[in-house]
Amino acid sequence: MPHASRRAAxxxxxxxxxxxxxxxxxxxxxxxxxxxTGSNASLLVHVDGDAASRFCTDGRYVTxxxxxxxxxxxxxxxxxxxxxxxxxxxxGVTRLxxxxxxVTVDAHAALVEAAGAFVLLHRAPGLVARLRLVKDAAETxxxxxxxxxxxxxxxxxxxxxxxxxxxxxxxxxxxxxxRMRAHGATGPAFETIVAAGPHSAVPHHRPTxxxxxxxxxxxxxxxxxxxxxxxxxxxxxxxxxxxxxQRDLHALVAAAQQAGRAALRPGASVVxxxxxxxxxxxxxxxxxxxxHGLGHGVGLQIHEAxxxxxxxxxxxxxxxxxxxxxxVYLAGRGxxxxxxxxxxxxxxxxxxxxxxxELIEVT
Amino acid sequence: MPHASRRAAxxxxxxxxxxxxxxxxxxxxxxxxxxxTGSNASLLVHVDGDAASRFCTDGRYVTxxxxxxxxxxxxxxxxxxxxxxxxxxxxGVTRLxxxxxxVTVDAHAALVEAAGAFVLLHRAPGLVARLRLVKDAAETxxxxxxxxxxxxxxxxxxxxxxxxxxxxxxxxxxxxxxRMRAHGATGPAFETIVAAGPHSAVPHHRPTxxxxxxxxxxxxxxxxxxxxxxxxxxxxxxxxxxxxxQRDLHALVAAAQQAGRAALRPGASVVxxxxxxxxxxxxxxxxxxxxHGLGHGVGLQIHEAxxxxxxxxxxxxxxxxxxxxxxVYLAGRGxxxxxxxxxxxxxxxxxxxxxxxELIEVT
Numbered sequence: 001m002p003h004a005s006r007r008a009a010x011x012x013x014x015x016x017x018x019x020x021x022x023x024x025x026x027x028x029x030x031x032x033x034x035x036x037t038g039s040n041a042s043l044l045v046h047v048d049g050d051a052a053s054r055f056c057t058d059g060r061y062v063t064x065x066x067x068x069x070x071x072x073x074x075x076x077x078x079x080x081x082x083x084x085x086x087x088x089x090x091x092g093v094t095r096l097x098x099x100x101x102x103v104t105v106d107a108h109a110a111l112v113e114a115a116g117a118f119v120l121l122h123r124a125p126g127l128v129a130r131l132r133l134v135k136d137a138a139e140t141x142x143x144x145x146x147x148x149x150x151x152x153x154x155x156x157x158x159x160x161x162x163x164x165x166x167x168x169x170x171x172x173x174x175x176x177x178x179r180m181r182a183h184g185a186t187g188p189a190f191e192t193i194v195a196a197g198p199h200s201a202v203p204h205h206r207p208t209x210x211x212x213x214x215x216x217x218x219x220x221x222x223x224x225x226x227x228x229x230x231x232x233x234x235x236x237x238x239x240x241x242x243x244x245x246q247r248d249l250h251a252l253v254a255a256a257q258q259a260g261r262a263a264l265r266p267g268a269s270v271v272x273x274x275x276x277x278x279x280x281x282x283x284x285x286x287x288x289x290x291x292h293g294l295g296h297g298v299g300l301q302i303h304e305a306x307x308x309x310x311x312x313x314x315x316x317x318x319x320x321x322x323x324x325x326x327x328v329y330l331a332g333r334g335x336x337x338x339x340x341x342x343x344x345x346x347x348x349x350x351x352x353x354x355x356x357x358e359l360i361e362v363t
Numbered sequence: 364m365p366h367a368s369r370r371a372a373x374x375x376x377x378x379x380x381x382x383x384x385x386x387x388x389x390x391x392x393x394x395x396x397x398x399x400t401g402s403n404a405s406l407l408v409h410v411d412g413d414a415a416s417r418f419c420t421d422g423r424y425v426t427x428x429x430x431x432x433x434x435x436x437x438x439x440x441x442x443x444x445x446x447x448x449x450x451x452x453x454x455g456v457t458r459l460x461x462x463x464x465x466v467t468v469d470a471h472a473a474l475v476e477a478a479g480a481f482v483l484l485h486r487a488p489g490l491v492a493r494l495r496l497v498k499d500a501a502e503t504x505x506x507x508x509x510x511x512x513x514x515x516x517x518x519x520x521x522x523x524x525x526x527x528x529x530x531x532x533x534x535x536x537x538x539x540x541x542r543m544r545a546h547g548a549t550g551p552a553f554e555t556i557v558a559a560g561p562h563s564a565v566p567h568h569r570p571t572x573x574x575x576x577x578x579x580x581x582x583x584x585x586x587x588x589x590x591x592x593x594x595x596x597x598x599x600x601x602x603x604x605x606x607x608x609q610r611d612l613h614a615l616v617a618a619a620q621q622a623g624r625a626a627l628r629p630g631a632s633v634v635x636x637x638x639x640x641x642x643x644x645x646x647x648x649x650x651x652x653x654x655h656g657l658g659h660g661v662g663l664q665i666h667e668a669x670x671x672x673x674x675x676x677x678x679x680x681x682x683x684x685x686x687x688x689x690x691v692y693l694a695g696r697g698x699x700x701x702x703x704x705x706x707x708x709x710x711x712x713x714x715x716x717x718x719x720x721e722l723i724e725v726t
Contacts, residue, residue, distance in 0.1 A: 038567060060566040060656035063694065078674070100468040105461075106488055108468050125469050173543065181537065182493065203423040204401060252410030311441065318460075 003035045003137040004071060006131060007045055013127045013361045019052040019097035020311045021046045021088060022124055025081045026102040028300050031228065034069045042080035044088060046181065052091050056080035057242050085114040134319035139229065139299060140205050140343065143321050145184060146231035147341050147352035150222035153179035154235060163362045165214045165239055169194040169207035172220070180224040188224030189230035190302045201335040203327060212324065214240045219333040223302070230302045232323050233353040234339035237360040239287065243317030249328060250359040253336045255324040256280040260294050264342060264349040270312035285354060286328045295323035298341050320344045321352070365501045366398045367434060369494060370408055377410050378491045381449035382460035384451060386627045391663050394591065397432045405443035407451065408491045415454050419443035435458045435704040444470065448477040460487030472569040497682035502592065502662060506684050508547060509594035509702050510715035516542035517598060517718050526725045528577045528602055532557040532570035535583065543587040552586030552593035553665045564698040565598065566655060566690060577603045580697040583663050593665045595686050597715040599700035600723040613690060613722040616699045619643040619689040623657050627687065627705060627712040633675035640689045641644065658686035661704050683707045684715070685695055
């Protein structure tokens with residue numbers, strides 16, 4: 001039972017934070033701790049164990065929650081956080097942690113009122129996020145499956161001749177999404193990016209009906225959702241023979257990506273990992289054209305901690321799954337990004353997305 | 364320019380709330396006020412006008428924001444809310460409203476620090492939401508298109524024989540989504556629900572690989588996303604000839620839905636509208652089997668204000684777009700929900716989803 005193990009691990013953090021319970025209101029955190037996949041739920045995790053803990057969802061999910069959260073006492077109510085805050089006192093809680101990085105100012109006021117005079121609400125941000133930083137076996141398996149679906153979709157797309165002049169960016173995006181589903185995805189992990197020609201210079205371009213043309217750089221940033229877990233990959237190809245500048249740009253970004261992956265070892269600071277890739281780009285004179293961080297954690301959310309970037313903090317640890325995605329964007333001409341979802345192993349980085357990282361000339 | 368008009372309307376609310384500017388950090392609200400469609404942005408709307416207002420996004424969106432938000436001064440920074448709070452004092456703001464229903468407790472602490480000693484942060488929840496309650500012409504046009512795509516997809520599905528024993532719920536869900544795209548949707552408005560047989564008794568069932576069987580009730584709850592706007596519709600059909608209880612259940616829910624639409628007039632309280640439909644269900648003895656509210660607003664979000672339900676507040680106004688979706692769920696047997704997305708006109712409700720509401724026996 002990974003969910004029970006996760007709740008047990010959380011209890012260690014609750015004791016360290018000096019609270020008797022945590023009110024979990026972030027829906028993704030509730031899913032992580034219980035397996036519940038509906039759209040409304042909250043959870044009170046008591047340090048004393050599951051018998052003193054409570055799960056709450058609304059009337060739409062009576063049946064689903066009985067199946068997914070069979071191991072916790074369930075309360076059915078629309079106003080979960082308030083109901084659980086009110087119940088805390090009856091469960092012997094005097095110091096109730098809440099997710100101050102997820103609870104709004106107004107919601108906090110309602111919780112204080114519901115908790116009453118004898119239960120003190122205590123800021124406890126990021127506790128579940130800290131657990132989620134390092135993936136357990138169930139999570140890594142889902143992430144591997146999500147990455148494999150994306151790899152297989154790209155291979156199918158290329159093998160079927162789906163990348164050719166005349167097709168639109170939107171066609172290709174939809175094609176990738178359909179193929180990811182055929183390989184087991186419940187859907188795309190995020191809005192698929194396909195950006196051809198000058199559009200490739202827009203880091204987060206949204207696919208249009210514009211036709212792709214021979215000689216275009218085509219940047220594809222996509223991922224699959226499997227069992228609630230996300231994959232994230234970018235490959236940039238050329239339709240036809242690559243021009244010299246395209247080849248050079250791709251080689252530069254590939255070198256930066258390689259440097260980033262090589263730096264991704266347990267104990268390295270996230271700033272160092274970012275710098276390892278960024279320095280390669282900067283040495284070529286393109287520091288200002290690498291306009292985003294090197295990567296981010298991936299899991300139940302497409303973007304989660306840690307941030308690999310100049311403004312990030314903390315160090316890399318074994319079991320983290322992050323993206324490594326340097327990009328260089330030349331406005332009006334084109335851009336290249338190369339991205340993998342990568343598992344940090346004890347000895348270094350293992351890419352979970354494995355598609356060819358060489359420059360592909362689609363002819 | 365609908366966005367400039369919306370900002371002008373917001374300024375009236377800012378004056379009434381006695382603040383000189385509003386820091387808009389809810390991304391959907393930023394989109395509503397600016398047209399920006401990226402994934403990170405914040406906005407300072409100054410009562411003095413657009414010249415004193417500021418938009419902020421990060422480096423990924425330099426090009427996109429220049430196109431989409433050409434009419435506002437743009438700041439490029441990852442930490443938008445903090446940067447804009449720090450800028451407020453320089454723009455002559457002494458009382459800065461913030462969205463206390465969207466800003467977390469921790470984010471608020473950071474804003475207070477950034478704003479400095481001379482700028483007072485003032486709770487200002489729900490101001491943009493109040494504007495968004497009533498849709499303008501551009502919004503209504505997008506909602507009509509989103510509803511038309513869903514109607515067309517269902518018609519195609521039925522005409523093509525896509526509803527038949529042996530197909531899986533998942534097949535049908537994907538079929539509907541594909542057909543919505545063919546009719547102009549950028550994607551589904553939410554996770555499509557297809558629930559056959561006893562699954563139809565689960566209000567928010569997720570499609571499975573189970574085969575549909577002759578005699579099954581098949582409940583389909585789906586919608587299209589067009590230009591950022593959502594549609595939401597549910598139809599429940601029978602595969603083959605309907606049994607008596609299926610026919611009766613469908614007729615009951617259809618009568619409740621009709622009563623709800625008839626009650627949906629400007630000036631009616633949202634509780635009254637809900638009650639109009641709920642009373643029909645209760646009179647038939649199924650009060651406990653109608654486990655959710657009657658409906659909700661639809662727009663840039665699939666669920667937005669107002670809530671039509673026993674716990675809702677306020678009155679219906681012309682220009683609102685809401686769902687009307689009573690359902691009765693008989694555990695282990697089956698359930699029926701009938702739902703439309705409806706525009707409240709001066710004289711009454713106009714359904715924007717127009718698919719046949721009679722019981723369809725798919726033979």
